[in-house]
Amino acid sequence: MNFNNISRLRGEVKLLGDKSISHRAIMLSSISNGNSYIENFLMGKDCLSTVDCFRRMGVDISIEKNNNVKVKGVGLRGLKSPYEYLDVGNSGTTIRLLMGILAGQNFKSTLVGDKSISKRPMNRVTNPLRDMGAIIQGRDDGNFTPITIEGGSLRGIEYNMPVASAQVKSAIILASLYADSKTKITEASKSRNHTEIMLKAFGGDIKADKNEILINKVENLYSQDIYVPGDISSAAFFMCATSMIKGSELLIKDVGLNPTRTGILDVLEKMNGNFEILNKRIICGEEIGDILVRYSKLKAVEIGGELIPRLIDEIPIIAVLATQCEGTTIIKDANELKVKESNRIKSVVSNLKAMGAKIEELEDGMIIKGPTKLKGAYIESFDDHRIAMAFSVASLIADGSTHIDNLSCVNISFPQFFDILKSIIR
Numbered sequence: 001m002n003f004n005n006i007s008r009l010r011g012e013v014k015l016l017g018d019k020s021i022s023h024r025a026i027m028l029s030s031i032s033n034g035n036s037y038i039e040n041f042l043m044g045k046d047c048l049s050t051v052d053c054f055r056r057m058g059v060d061i062s063i064e065k066n067n068n069v070k071v072k073g074v075g076l077r078g079l080k081s082p083y084e085y086l087d088v089g090n091s092g093t094t095i096r097l098l099m100g101i102l103a104g105q106n107f108k109s110t111l112v113g114d115k116s117i118s119k120r121p122m123n124r125v126t127n128p129l130r131d132m133g134a135i136i137q138g139r140d141d142g143n144f145t146p147i148t149i150e151g152g153s154l155r156g157i158e159y160n161m162p163v164a165s166a167q168v169k170s171a172i173i174l175a176s177l178y179a180d181s182k183t184k185i186t187e188a189s190k191s192r193n194h195t196e197i198m199l200k201a202f203g204g205d206i207k208a209d210k211n212e213i214l215i216n217k218v219e220n221l222y223s224q225d226i227y228v229p230g231d232i233s234s235a236a237f238f239m240c241a242t243s244m245i246k247g248s249e250l251l252i253k254d255v256g257l258n259p260t261r262t263g264i265l266d267v268l269e270k271m272n273g274n275f276e277i278l279n280k281r282i283i284c285g286e287e288i289g290d291i292l293v294r295y296s297k298l299k300a301v302e303i304g305g306e307l308i309p310r311l312i313d314e315i316p317i318i319a320v321l322a323t324q325c326e327g328t329t330i331i332k333d334a335n336e337l338k339v340k341e342s343n344r345i346k347s348v349v350s351n352l353k354a355m356g357a358k359i360e361e362l363e364d365g366m367i368i369k370g371p372t373k374l375k376g377a378y379i380e381s382f383d384d385h386r387i388a389m390a391f392s393v394a395s396l397i398a399d400g401s402t403h404i405d406n407l408s409c410v411n412i413s414f415p416q417f418f419d420i421l422k423s424i425i426r
């Protein structure tokens with residue numbers, strides 16, 4: 001795929017559902033009573049891994065036309081012991097959230113995944129779940145897959161989150177549904193709160209106030225109809241591409257704008273980006289709106305602290321954008337990037353260097369000096385979907401051709417990425 005020498009991006013696009021919300025919709029629908037209908041579900045590989053795991057535990061999930069999904073919930077205690085391993089593929093959200101649910105079941109189950117998952121740390125979930133009473137085994141004392149969980153009776157805990165991670169927080173929240181006493185979770189920096197919002201709608205006894213969450217067990221959860229807003233993490237690739245290509249203008253419709261996810265908008269604003277939010281509303285407890293973005297001359301910014309969890313998945317594309325900003329962009333406090341689908345500090349720095357960017361690696365981030373005219377290069381995706389997409393965008397503004405290995409990994413989170421990109425190139 002070669003997109004160099006394009007003139008501008010123009011048009012109107014609508015994206016498939018948010019990845020985080022799609023996973024949670026399948027999970028909560030599966031363990032509630034009644035039929036749930038999920039609209040605008042993300043048919044990406046990660047979310048389909050979640051569907052597959054729940055089907056293996058006896059949940060009837062039908063994928064219908066137009067990205068809609070019907071789930072026949074089996075109730076909090078209706079999951080069946082799977083007779084095969086639960087394969088989470090590449091999906092960190094599937095394995096970590098599922099560990100929380102499995103910790104409360106009266107059966108033993110084993111979770112496996114792909115090569116990337118086998119290197120990602122699970123002790124951040126294993127440890128609090130063990131505190132709650134779950135028996136968990138796995139390589140390196142339960143840190144790596146295959147992970148076997150023997151669930152059963154759990155107790156509530158008080159947990160101060162050592163890292164800002166919505167996956168860890170959500171695993172504890174889901175396990176708390178099965179605990180015989182109250183759980184309190186305190187976050188140092190607030191991470192995405194889709195589990196809290198959705199669980200409340202399903203009838204969960206959960207109170208979230210600032211950085212504190214209280215959960216009590218309930219007898220039942222009740223099915224819901226869910227509309228999944230467009231994924232802001234996918235929109236980010238087009239927002240950044242539009243912002244840096246002269247003469248570009250793009251309307252991205254129905255994007256999720258939950259404030260725990262909109263760090264990318266804060267950054268674009270600080271960079272002097274040109275965008276407006278239109279048609280803002282709330283659906284299923286989630287803020288949503290259209291983003292109209294135009295090219296503008298950008299300036300460098302500093303990104304760190306509490307902003308990081310609000311844009312953690314957008315850092316690869318923000319780094320590409322920073323190469324076009326006037327001045328020095330500093331990204332710090334982003335240690336978590338090292339344990340994503342690839343080590344995203346190294347993947348971003350090595351690939352941007354290959355394209356001629358002035359970039360320096362930091363222990364917890366990177367420093368980028370701009371603006372620099374990028375040049376085409378051989379890019380390693382490290383089989384990481386967000387690296388493949390960030391560098392596809394970089395190739396749009398590079399001189400000469402760019403080759404990216406394994407472009408098919410975009411199917412993890414954004415199967416329509418290249419079709420949409422082609423449709424807006426003018």
Ligand code: S3P
Nearest residue numbers: 020093164165166167168312313
């Ligand atoms: C996610 C949380 C984040 C994010 C991931 C999705 C979620 O991971 O990077 O893509 O759906 O909860 P961490 O919780 O590990 O930060």
